[in-house]
Each structure stands twice: as structure tokens, then as C-alpha cells.
Amino acid sequence: MPAASAAGADGSQAAAQAAPPPSPAFAQPDAQQRKNAVASADKALATDTTALHASADDTFQLVRNIVGTRGLQYLTYQRSHRGVPVYGGDVVVATDPSGQVVETVATGQEATLKLDVKATVTADAAADTARAQLAGADSVATPELVVHATTARPRLAWEVVVTGTAKHGGPSVQHVYVDAKTGQVIDAWDEVRDGTGNSNYHGTVTLATSGSGGSYSMTDPNRPGLRCGGQGGTAYTKSSDSWGNGSGTDLETACVDAMYAAQVEWNMLRDWLGRNGHSGSGGSYPARVGLNDVNAYWNGSYTNFGHNQANNKQATTYDVVAHEYGHAIFQFSGSGGAGSGNEAGGLNESTGDIFGALTEHYANEPAPYDTPDYLVGEQLNLVGNGPIRNMYNPSALGDPNCYSASIPNTEVHKAAGPQNHWFYLLAEGSNPGGGKPTSPTCNSTTVTGIGIQKAGQIFMGGLNLKTTPWTHAKARVATLNAAKSLFKNSCTEFDAVKAAWAAVSVNAQSGEPTCTANPGNDFSVSLNPTSGSVQAGQSTTAQVNTAVTSGSAQPVTLSTRSLPNGVTASFNPATVTAGQSSTLTLSASSTATGGTFQVTVVGTAGSTTHEATFSLTVGRDQPPANDFSVSVNPSSASVQAGQSATATLGTQVISGSTQTLGLSASNAPAGVTVTFNPSTISAGQTSTVTIVTSSTTTAGTYTINLNAAGTSASHSTTFSLTVGGGSGETTWATWTSYKAGDVVTYDGVRYRCLQGHTSLPGWEPPNVPALWQRL
Template sequence: MTPLYARHQRTALAIATTVAAGALLATGLTTGTAAADSPPAGKPALAGAPVLLSAAARTSLIQEHQASAAETAGEIGLGAKEKLVVKDVVKDADGTVHTRYERTYDGLPVLGGDLVVHEPASGGARSVTKAVRTAVKLSSVKPGIAAGKAEKQALAAAKAAGSEKTEADSAPRKVVWAADGKPVLAYETVVGGLQEDGTPNELHVITDAATGEKLHEWQGVHTGTGKGLYSGTVTLGTYKSGTTYQLYDTARGGHKTYNLARGTSGTGTLFTDADDTWGTGTASSSSTDQTAAVDAAYGAQVTWDFYKNTFGRSGIRNDGKAAYSRVHYGNAYVNAFWSDSCFCMTYGDGSGNTHPLTSLDVAGHEMSHGVTSNTAGLNYSGESGGLNEATSDIFGTGAEFYAANSSDAGDYLIGEKININGDGTPLRYMDKPSKDGASKDYWSSNLGSVDVHYSSGPANHFFYLLAEGSGSKTINGVSYNSPTYNGSTVTGIGRAKALQIWYKALTTYFTSTTNYKAARTGTLNAASALYGSTSTEYKAVAAAWTAINVS
């Protein structure tokens, strides 16, 4: 679960999200199906751009690379006790294949052992991007402490963070913890219950299996036609079953929108309607109100279309299957969240149950946490956690611009519609992140100790500079003035190219432990693959990183 915003009184937070809900005639909008192994519709076939694989083609590639995983492990120098498990495969227009692997050691998952093998179509030398370079070698996989001790420690950590109804979701599992650089035998405990604001809890706690020392923790829940409260009149994908219409989008992987009706668990009830006209466009405290459902469904379909038509990605997991959405979670719950465990988006109704957190950029932000989880898997703490949050801000912004919705025009402001602050100001500003009073504009050596919602600032700033450049300007009626660390002038390459570079870096060059310096390398590699190492785009990426003090 990943929160959209941070609460100052705690370190591990739930992401707050809002999506505009509305009412409109739903006509079952469909999208064309792109051919397998083709670039996104209407996009130039850049050599390094990903192609849109059919489900069968993607499955075939995964099976092929899993079958040769043992050979690959040997070729890249892994030990006899190490095995590779294919997590994802990306194929570029020029035939280059990037295979993302998870790793095991003596049958145990290696957290921080992920890597990507890059194989050119020419059959030339393969290269590898590793989360951790250190070899995995343990003297024993027999723990020195009982699992119960690790569980108690995890429960204590959750309670200290404000968790209620706290209990372990399952018995601690043995793992190899490698993300800090030195592989050690450890226990991973996942704590359930509720966080302090009512968000479901999925706190992962890593305990050294020899000493009982807590090594790491992170939160697994990321908290961030009809007339929408924020999106206005929109066309929705619906399905007619008998004489009743369902909020079920068969054209986008089967996305469904459910009503929790103030509940906090389960799936809820699928939204239905007699005449296919949904919502009223105004807020209501009713637990059966359709307006929030319209915005949630609209946010899901825009996010699906954005990823498919911009990057050739078919759904959050790139497998052609949709997540689902739940609205009316809890009572006056001022948050929204993405959860990998249910593979779903959930929205609260906000203050007084009349301010649903269903705005378009929030929906795109939260569902992009799912994309990150299924690609680079950036650890949700330290610098990698800031990059994780920034990735969701970047793609949430991209989805908002993609929608071209006059009721919620694209901008470089995050959460400007939901008014979480109560004074009409957005949660975050990408042109000058420090305007929110907490985010950082530039990288510094202590950035990794800052809450991830604020350590995301430099990466958001990098993206804005890469897309739009430095200095003052007005875009869609919003004024921006972006500074640089070194007083340099940065010329932007446009949002479309900046998005392509960040997406390629995320899906083929970032790993779970990527920090800001590694992100610079990854985006330069991405720019080189897409546009060439002597291109204007490559030079702009370097200049934008320098402008936020990353070199």
C-alpha cells in the first residue's frame, strides 16, 4: 500500500488519493487491439522502444527464458546454490530482449537479488544490471533465533507506527536479505491489521536470523458515461447483463468497480444501473452514490489507455488483465491506496464522506505503484522509495495530460483537485518541490533519511526540467518557475520524450535498490537506447540531473 501524501507524525505512511467521480451516459467505449510485436498505436518505432506483445507472445518469451535460466545463471557468474526466476520480459523494436529475474539461494528468496539481463538481437554480448553486486554466500541457512522472536519484533514495530488490530498475516518466512549490500539470513514478517488512519496494514519487517536485529521495514500498501466530481462528463466502458448495466469494462482487461458501502474488507458489490447513465456530478454522503464510482472507473480506463498507447503496456502487470476498484471505503476515510495483495485500487470518501479521493492524477499515481511493483520493484524506503513515489507522480501526471480532460487539465501539480491541505493548494509541485514546505528540490547526502513523499522531490524536479526546462512559463493556465542547483539553464525535450525515457529506465534498467546516482545512469542508458548517446535527448538527461545536484 502506498500513500499519496505523508502524515508528519509518522514515518511509514499510507498514500492518500482522490479521483473525480461523476455521472454520464456510459456507452461501453472500446479501444482497438494492437497487433503483437508492434509499437504503441501512432508512435514511431524507435529502435529502443518497447513493443506491444500479445499475451501469448509474452508468455512464450517468459517460458523460453525460464527454460534457459540455469544456463544464464552460470553465464553471469552466479553460484551453484543460486537460481533465477523470470519476473518480466521486455522486447524492444530492434529485437533486444530485457529479462528481469528474481533470485533464490538454497531455495530461499533473495530480497535485493533481482537483476536484468539485456540481450541484443544480434546475438552479441549480454550485459547485466544488478540490484546488488555482492556475491551471495552464506555459511548456513539455519537460523540462530526462533521465528517467534522475529514476529514479536515485527508486531512491536507496527504498533509503534500506530497500527491497530495488529497481527501477523502469516508465520515469518526465511529469506536472504541482500538489499543493504551484505547478504545475511533473515526472517520476513508481514504484519496485518490497520494503520493509524484506517488504511489496511501490510508492514514488512526484516529481522536478522542470527542476531535478532531489525534490519529493515517497509509498508506494502501504497496510499494514494458518468459525471465525475472532478472529471466532468465522461464516457465509460460498461457491460449490459440482461436488462441491467454493470460498471464492468470488458475492453480494458475486465476492470470492475465495486461498492464497499462503508466496509473495510472484501470486494463489495458491483455497481449496476438500469439506464446506463451514472452519477450526478455532485458530492453526496450516501454510501450508494455512483459519482465516486464514475471517477474511479474513469481513472482506471484513462490509466489503462495511457500505458497502452504511450508505452505499449497492456495493463499494470502487462498481461492484459485489469485490476479492480473499490469505492466508499470506511467512514470519512481521508485516503486512497493501491494494494498488491488484492491487486486493487481503493478510495475513501474523505471529510464528511463528501470529498472522495478519486481525482485523475491520484488514480494514475496509485495504479502506477502497481506498475513499479511489477517492474523494478523499487524498495519503498530510502532513496529508492523516493524514486518509487516520484515514478507514481510522473506517470500520474502523464495520465492526466493524456486524458486531455477540460474539467481536469494536465498540470505538474499533484493532488490539486482533492484539497487535502484544506486551503486549495496541491500536495506537491514538480517544478519547485520545496513549495509544499517539506519536499526537497535537490539531491543531498542525507536524502535517504527523508520521508519518501519528500525525497521524491528531486526526481520530480528532474522530470519537470527534462520535459519543460528551467525558468518561468505558463502551461494550461498554470504558472511555473523552475530553478536549478547550479544556476544553469536547462532546455526541455518535451513531456512525451521525457516519459519514454523514464518508462524505459524503470522497466529495463532500474532494480529494487536503485538510488539517485543509479537512476541517472539508468535514464542515460534509456536515452541512449531510444535516441542515441550523442543525441540532444541524452545531453538533456545529463543536464537535468546535474541541475538537481546528481552527477
């Protein structure tokens, strides 16, 4: 595999994304486990006939077997009725990694079939009707007789695929369903999915290309199907393995961006979500550049990328590329297909946006490149109006934040709003802190995020259960089932999924799953400090703390993810027993990229992982002769109005000698006082921070700056304070639902809840410090 170079606009070096080793998320079952899954699924089809609306005239054929996060298996069966394929009758069966336990059985069919399968409308007549649905038809495929079963009234229909030009002027691969009894069009959906994005370059990157000895091709040898070329569909070739010039108008450079982004997304799918390629079965799809349009799209078999309205940038980086390939992931997940109607279309568009955000966060590029965010097209400035969609507050750009009865009649890009909003709330929460934007909720609740990687795993698990027609209500149930299957030892993730859907007005559905915690052996991971600075050529350290949160102590293996270019990580020791600590050393080479990066520290015990984030600033200039760092532990607290919180401010000498530091606070809300004991320390020492609220302090979440000023340098850190509206104090009891910020008493001692959960026997506050903080 050539390690092709590709020029960036400024000649800088971006991190190569060729083929890092797979993560535990990418756990492939062996041959016996796959056989087990087929046997279990076949048994489920035979025993769940009532729930599947199966009749004696129905047969099922296995058409797809996809492995998901942590080895969960998803088997899709095509249904036929009296020998006629059933559109909407597919069944998806999910099993555990061993293939022996069925997790979920789902179908989109709403009624048991009993149809006369003899058509009275001819295939030719159906083709003429379908052809008329496009402004111009280039080709019409041979009509196929199907049973259309996505509604409560199944009908015999001709499915006709027409390729040509849609009435809005764009390309179209339209699936038209013509009633085989009446000749009326009853449904239609288009494989072509429009999208827009960010044409930001990545500097000089490493691409996986093909060829040798003076003959090279923009064809990926490791990702079957992925290649890039012009509008003719043939991959670009040349005599050297150096591609592009970094120009925003150069099409070879556009292919560099498209290939690079698609390869990064492929790696994200594997390492974070456990998916085998864009197709889910080890394949990808070609990319074309040079589309003469202010647009980009997926047409069911390849992606095609145009340019912005100013025509000085090609729409070929993370946002747009991951978005368009996200349509492919949507089409080839669960029962397949893109689905008809604006509600399914909105969920499809949102899927593209979500995969764009996941890819940006996985790449974790520093400025001036495409830094991780939840905006779509913010740097492309497609038509001069900035970003085209906002995931944390869709209404800021005129899109709906909340689901309503009008969504099925809302234009598909706008209809992406509710699920985009749900994903942000699930990943980050409504008040995430750390400089991330707040997100309004439709039911005025506070939602706590679980992190983008877990959110992505749950979203992908839900897509793997997709049935036709796809709706927000079905997505809610599917993602709850995914959370329950993926995170068996806790209901935290399940409850977060439920809270996020409710916060966008997608409420409880009949028969949806419930969760009862089965903690088993579990642990937590935390860092002290949570941030630090390092100059190129130097290193910094942090303590990685683990704790037993339930069951017994177990070995925990430590690793890192999202290291910036030129930075390496080591642990001493690399494996600890839960409850022990390790020292993390982050070393920056002399060529390390400058900027601030979020380094993820991962603790793994069996199939369970927990994470903590370290904010690393890499400097390119020499630090002051005497310098220090500052941190606070814990970095957040929730109290009721009139109560107080304490934390420890820590400092560390990072260069030169110690110096005297004066401590102060700023940005505290009205009615809140902050004191330090002592208020003056030497660098390397600690101070106790006491934050006192008054009974009149307004409920909300506030970011308070904690400052340390020395003679040669000054630094600060932030503390997130959440204030509730009243005491709400009760005596702790088992089988009770608690939310973050609740205060209880136990054996005469007061405790504050740190994360929402349902209490179980043995989870008394003194026993689970990960859930309760003593006051």
C-alpha cells in the same frame, strides 16, 4: 462491451477513452523474438557472473518477461542461494526488440554470497517480532526464509508479511525482515502507499463495463482485473448501464471517476509508453471507493479512495487515481516490490505523481476539467491549502528541489521532490516558454526539455530496470541506459537525461553509460503556423514541413494525437518523403468542445518518431466578419548579448475580407528593440521581424509579444528570446560538444546552435539546418 454512459456534474460530454488503436510505441515481439530474448538473457547470466556477484551456489529462475516501449524486452530473474530466495538479488536483463542483443544487465546485490542458510531463530519467534511492528495485526503470513542482500553485508532472514493497522493509524501490509541468527529487525517495507489527488469530474463519459439485458457490472471486460465498488470489494451492479449522478458525495459517481481515470491511464501506458496494462503483463487491479478518510492508497492488491477534508468531493480523478495505480506500476516493474527506506519511498511517491502528470497530458482535457499541469491535487484542495506537491518547483510547497544526503531520512512524500523536479526538467526544461512555468535548477544551468511523451518513455524504461534497493543514483543510471536503448540515432535525449539529473544534484555515477551519436537516417518535423483558431463547424490549415537532418531521405507517415472532442484531422498527402511538405486540415464539428488545445503532429519513419505541436483554439461564437490569424517562424532564438535575431511574422485571412494591420511589439526586455519591415501589411501578407539586443542586455529567456491590430480584430503571437552573457564565438570543429545558443563560424559564415549535440564528421552547419541557424 457495453459503451456505458456516466453522468457528469454539468452534463457535458468528455472524450471517450474506451480503446483507441495501439500506437507504434506498443510493439509486441513475436514468439520467436521472445525465445531469442530468453536465450540471450540466459547467456548474459552465465557470462556476467562477476558483475552480478554470482556464486556457484546461486541459481536463477525467470519470473517476469515484460515488453516496453517500441518492443524492448525486460526479463527479470529471481536468484536463490543454496535453495533460499535472495531478496535484492534479482537480475533484470533488457534486450532489443529482436531479443538477440542484450542492452543492459542490472542487479541490486552488492556482494557475492557465501552464507550458512540454517536459521537459529525460529519462524514463530520471527512472526512475534514482526507482529509487534504494527499497532494491530489482523493476520500474519507464514514466515519465509530468505537471504537479505540489499546491502554490502548479506544476512539470512525471515520475511514476515503482517496485515493490519500501522502505528500512524492507517492500513498496512508490512514486509518485515527478521535476522534469522540474532532475531533483530533488519529491514521493513509497506505495500500500502498513501496518496492524495484531484476529484474533478469529466462530464459525461463512456466507460467499458460488463453485462447486458438488464444486468450490468462496473467490471472492465478489456482490462482484466479492473473493477470498482465499495469497501467490500465487490463491483457495483445495476439493471441499467448508466452510472452515477455527477455529485461529489455519490459513491457510484466516484467509481465512474475511478474507472474512467484508470482506463485513460491504461490507454496512455499502451499508446505512449508501450506497456501492456498496469501490471505490464496485461492486467490491472480493482478500485474501491467510500474510504472514510481524507486519503487514498494502494495496498499491494487494490486501490482505495477517500474524500477531501470538506467531504464534498471524492478523491477519484486523474491526479489521485493515476498516482495510486502508479504505485502498482512501480511495484510490478523491474525486480518488483516497493522497496524499503525513505529514499525508495520517495521515488515511489514521485512515480505516482509522474504517472498522474502523464495521464493528464494524454487526456488533454480543457478547462473547467483537469487541464494538463505538473501540480498534484491543485483542484481537490485536500485540507484547504491548495496543491500538495509542485513538480516544477517542489520548494514552493516546502519540499526539496535537490537531492542531498538528507533525502534517505526525509518523509517519503517530501522525498518525492528531486525526481519530480527531474521529470519536469526532462519533459519541459528550465525555461519552456508557451505559458509553462520556469523551473529553477540546483546547479544554475539551463536545461532543454524533450517533451513529456519521450520523458515518460525514458522514465518507464528506467523503472523496467529497477533493482532493490532503488536509489536516485540507480535511477540516473537506469534512465540513461533507457535513453540510449530507445533513441539510438541521437544523443539529444541521453544528454537531456544527464543534464536534468545534474540539475537536481544527482551527479555522475561510476560506470554509467556514455553516448556516441549514430545518426543514421533521421528527419525533423515543424509547422507553419504553429497556432490557429477555428469556429465550430469550420476548419483551419497549417503546413507540415519535414527536413532531412542526417543520412538519406525516407518516407514519413503523418498522424495526430490529442485531438479535442469533435475535431478531426487530415493530411494531404498523408505520407511524404523527408524534405517535403504536407497540408494539415483541422476540422471542428458543430458540436466540438470550445477551448484551446495542444494538438500533437507526429511524423513516423520506421521506429523513429518526431513531433510538433499546434495550438488550436475552438470557438463557439461567430467570428468577426473580417478576421485573421497571426504566427511567427521561427518562434524562438538564442543569441549572445549584442547580437540580433530575425523571424517572419505571417498572417492569414480566416473569415471575410482582408484588412490593414499595424504591427507592434510589447514586453521586450530592457536593451532590446524590435522592428518590422514593413510595419504595416494587409492580412495574408508577411513582415520581417528584427530583434536587436545590446551589450548590456541581461542574460535570460524572455517572451516578446508580436501584435497585429486591424480595423475589426486584433491578434498576437509570442517569440521566445534567449540571451546569453557573451559572444563565446569559436570556429566549428568535429567531435565538439555544443549547447543551444553557441555561435560558431564556418567558412567565414556565422551560425547559432539550435539544440545541444556533439558534432560529427558530415555535420557541418550548412548540412544540418536542424542543428544550426545561419546568422
